[in-house]
Amino acid sequence: xxxxxxxxxxxxxxxxxxxxxxxxxxxxxxxxxxxxxxxxxxxxxxxxxxxxxxxxxxxxxxxxxxxxxxxxxxxxxxxxxxxxxxxxxxxxxxxxxxxxxxxxxxxxxxxxxxxxxxxxxxxxxxxxxxxxxxxxxxxxxxxxxxxxxxxxxxxxxxxxxxxxxxxxxxxxxxxxxxxxxxxxxxxxxxxxxxxxxxxxxxxxxxxxxxxxxxxxxxxxxxxxxxxxxxxxxxxxxxxxxxxxxxxxxxxxxxxxxxxxxxxxxxxxxxxxxxxxxxxxxxxxxxxxxxxxxxxxxxxxxxxxxxxxxxxxxxxxxxxxxxxxxxxxxxxxxxxxxxxxxxxxxxxxxxxxxxxxxxxxxxxxxxxxxxxxxxxxxxxxxxxxxxxxxxxxxxxxxxxxxxxxxxxxxxxxxxxxxxxxxxxxxxxxxxxxxxxxxxxxxxxxxxxxxxxxxxxxxxxxxxxxxxxxxxxxxxxxxxxxxxxxxxxxxxxxxxxxxxxxxxxxxxxxxxxxxxxxxxxxxxxxxxxxxxxxxxxxxxxxxxxxxxxxxxxxxxxxxxxxxxxxxxxxxxxxxxxxxxxxxxxxxxxxxxxxxxxxxxxxxxxxxxxxxxxxxxxxxxxxxxxxxxxxxxxxxxxxxxxxxxxxxxxxxxxxxxxxxxxxxxxxxxxxxxxxxxxxxxxxxxxxxxxxxxxxxxxxxxxxxxxxxxxxxxxxxxxxxxxxxxxxxxxxxxxxxxxxxxxxxxx
Ligand code: GLA
Numbered sequence: 001x002x003x004x005x006x007x008x009x010x011x012x013x014x015x016x017x018x019x020x021x022x023x024x025x026x027x028x029x030x031x032x033x034x035x036x037x038x039x040x041x042x043x044x045x046x047x048x049x050x051x052x053x054x055x056x057x058x059x060x061x062x063x064x065x066x067x068x069x070x071x072x073x074x075x076x077x078x079x080x081x082x083x084x085x086x087x088x089x090x091x092x093x094x095x096x097x098x099x100x101x102x103x104x105x106x107x108x109x110x111x112x113x114x115x116x117x118x119x120x121x122x123x124x125x126x127x128x129x130x131x132x133x134x135x136x137x138x139x140x141x142x143x144x145x146x147x148x149x150x151x152x153x154x155x156x157x158x159x160x161x162x163x164x165x166x167x168x169x170x171x172x173x174x175x176x177x178x179x180x181x182x183x184x185x186x187x188x189x190x191x192x193x194x195x196x197x198x199x200x201x202x203x204x205x206x207x208x209x210x211x212x213x214x215x216x217x218x219x220x221x222x223x224x225x226x227x228x229x230x231x232x233x234x235x236x237x238x239x240x241x242x243x244x245x246x247x248x249x250x251x252x253x254x255x256x257x258x259x260x261x262x263x264x265x266x267x268x269x270x271x272x273x274x275x276x277x278x279x280x281x282x283x284x285x286x287x288x289x290x291x292x293x294x295x296x297x298x299x300x301x302x303x304x305x306x307x308x309x310x311x312x313x314x315x316x317x318x319x320x321x322x323x324x325x326x327x328x329x330x331x332x333x334x335x336x337x338x339x340x341x342x343x344x345x346x347x348x349x350x351x352x353x354x355x356x357x358x359x360x361x362x363x364x365x366x367x368x369x370x371x372x373x374x375x376x377x378x379x380x381x382x383x384x385x386x387x388x389x390x391x392x393x394x395x396x397x398x399x400x401x402x403x404x405x406x407x408x409x410x411x412x413x414x415x416x417x418x419x420x421x422x423x424x425x426x427x428x429x430x431x432x433x434x435x436x437x438x439x440x441x442x443x444x445x446x447x448x449x450x451x452x453x454x455x456x457x458x459x460x461x462x463x464x465x466x467x468x469x470x471x472x473x474x475x476x477x478x479x480x481x482x483x484x485x486x487x488x489x490x491x492x493x494x495x496x497x498x499x500x501x502x503x504x505x506x507x508x509x510x511x512x513x514x515x516x517x518x519x520x521x522x523x524x525x526x527x528x529x530x531x532x533x534x535x536x537x538x539x540x541x542x543x544x545x546x547x548x549x550x551x552x553x554x555x556x557x558x559x560x561x562x563x564x565x566x567x568x569x570x571x572x573x574x575x576x577x578x579x580x581x582x583x584x585x586x587x588x589x590x591x592x593x594x595x596x597x598x599x600x601x602x603x604x605x606x607x608x609x610x611x612x613x614x615x616x617x618x619x620x621x622x623x624x625x626x627x628x629x630x631x632x633x634x635x636x637x638x639x640x641x642x643x644x645x646x647x648x649x650x651x652x653x654x655x656x657x658x659x660x661x662x663x664x665x666x667x668x669x670x671x672x673x674x675x676x677x678x679x680x681x682x683x684x685x686x687x688x689x690x691x692x693x694x695x696x697x698x699x700x701x702x703x704x705x706x707x708x709x710x711x712x713x714x715x716x717x718x719x720x721x722x723x724x725x726x727x728x729x730x731x732x733x734x735x736x737x738x739x740x741x742x743x
Contacts, residue, residue, distance in 0.1 A: 144170030180275030223483025282497025381423030409474025442481030450506030573599025
């Protein structure tokens with residue numbers, strides 16, 4: 001039973017393989033949160049709470065004469081503003097009489113087979129028999145506002161999802177000012193918060209600090225999940241590391257403005273609230289109308305690695321969709337860093353021909369292929385080919401590339417428009433802009449109001465035509481600026497607080513239509529690199545361009561940070577030319593290949609500029625990737641070094657799910673004379689098995705490799721790399737198995 005109701009104690013218990021989540025409907029009808037963590041032997045965890053008179057502590061008491069009861073001190077499931085809990089609230093309302101109170105009492109609950117879905121929003125799905133749903137209904141007796149809390153329980157995957165539906169069952173309009181997806185109170189323990197912060201070209205860098213009495217806010221108000229913060233946080237025990245300690249991962253499946261608030265209350269109890277950002281947000285609910293929040297995905301596990309493994313599996317199997325979700329992805333060559341805007345058909349065909357000779361399977365034509373797109377000042381919005389560059393149009397080009405034996409892919413940025421475009425000249429009001437103001441430009445472009453149906457229809461028609469008329473097998477869906485001037489011509493002045501979320505619903509709706517109609521296309525998300533790298537987008541695009549920074553050394557840090565929440569198969573990663581175009585650094589092809597192969601693999605350079613030796617090396621890399629890709633993309637990923645320690649090397653490892661094979665990657669980032677030996681302890685192997693190391697033919701037990709480790713040969717030169725391929729050859733002879741391992 002993954003969801004259980006004990007009516008005698010009014011307890012609701014959710015169980016996954018390695019966690020328990022417990023709630024209680026208390027004597028006064030409030031929904032209390034009791035516990036989330038390691039299984040605790042089927043115990044009623046309400047014994048953890050001890051109440052006493054806090055009547056003087058500034059906490060109003062909600063239950064008549066009972067001065068020991070206060071919402072301000074009680075762990076709860078979904079907290080509201082204005083009724084005595086002064087901590088971070090989950091829901092904020094303005095009622096028709098101007099009051100801001102919503103006092104939510106338990107009404108009923110229901111347990112359903114399968115996983116709930118959320119209309120218009122991405123959500124974790126059940127592949128059949130994997131999940132159960134709990135719906136708890138809460139209600140404010142005065143206004144009739146109803147909150148339905150949804151819990152999806154994936155027992156074997158160790159995941160609990162949460163979302164809320166807010167329904168106006170009253171007779172007057174209610175304005176929602178905040179509608180979070182998750183409130184998690186943790187009344188015990190000493191906690192750190194890890195968030196993933198960054199900038200363009202250095203996304204998702206882990207930042208860890210103690211939870212404190214000042215609430216920390218992790219948010220984006222840029223209209224996209226952003227380079228600067230990511231809608232994924234981890235709360236972990238102060239002592240937790242990769243392998244040990246209580247860890248809670250919380251990921252919002254949403255691509256727009258979000259907010260996670262985490263802090264300690266006056267008595268040291270932790271509270272984390274996560275959902276759509278309430279900054280600039282308002283949603284009007286007329287009687288009978290409802291609002292659905294996006295979904296937060298929760299995972300509890302021992303150690304950060306376990307949290308990563310839970311999310312990697314979940315994203316690959318229960319969030320990504322379409323034909324490519326688990327399939328091998330073709331090795332691609334992208335034209336952007338090869339030629340930027342400077343090309344015509346002959347140049348593209350020359351690059352493609354060289355690419356084909358290297359063993360590339362998919363040629364991707366990046367920005368610059370459409371009318372008047374000679375630089376980034378013009379053209380966005382007009383999605384037809386530049387006939388000066390391509391006299392035969394796209395169909396002729398695609399055919400020539402197909403005839404070379406490669407698939408064809410294309411870059412688009414449908415959400416944007418240049419002022420210098422036919423689209424903008426015809427529909428200037430389709431761009432987001434506030435009345436009487438010139439909207440801010442970003443990369444010389446404006447943002448189309450995806451909240452408008454006619455805009456979505458135009459984009460659907462333009463994209464569908466492009467995909468239908470050409471044999472397009474891959475689409476890089478870009479989005480190169482944040483949203484400013486968020487004002488929608490179709491919202492009344494009082495409803496402008498809805499425009500940001502309506503934009504996100506619009507992009508999801510458009511992507512849903514296109515991915516459904518073109519299931520054979522591999523969609524890759526992108527937003528100035530990894531500015532919209534989130535579970536919401538991964539529901540539509542199984543991979544996302546991880547960063548515009550293709551420097552292999554910087555990419556190690558970016559991909560390492562990204563790996564805390566997201567699988568390797570989701571990270572678009574390319575080998576580019578040296579000196580690198582972003583940093584000017586030169587690194588060997590071996591390092592660039594190793595790093596790009598730890599992702600959705602491809603190249604982004606002009607192969608015509610390579611030496612014969614480099615071409616041979618690339619052919620070998622592609623062969624190697626074909627051989628290792630199952631292990632890399634579907635295996636378990638282990639971070640072996642902590643970037644925060646600034647070691648002179650970085651190492652990471654893949655282990656197949658049956659532990660039969662493994663690949664260790666090590667890159668020296670800073671060579672030193674007379675350096676200490678580099679010694680790495682491997683992870684995830686079968687301790688009782690013997691592994692053959694393909695590189696030197698030696699055979700070593702899994703136990704030795706994990707507990708003793710492996711000493712690297714002396715590595716010198718420019719950014720040297722080392723790889724170890726391990727293959728299980730046999731079980732360790734019985735007499736050599738240590739008693740502890742047998743147990
Ligand atoms: C963004 C992308 C790049 C490239 C350019 C093209 O910056 O992240 O990969 O596609 O746009 O303009």
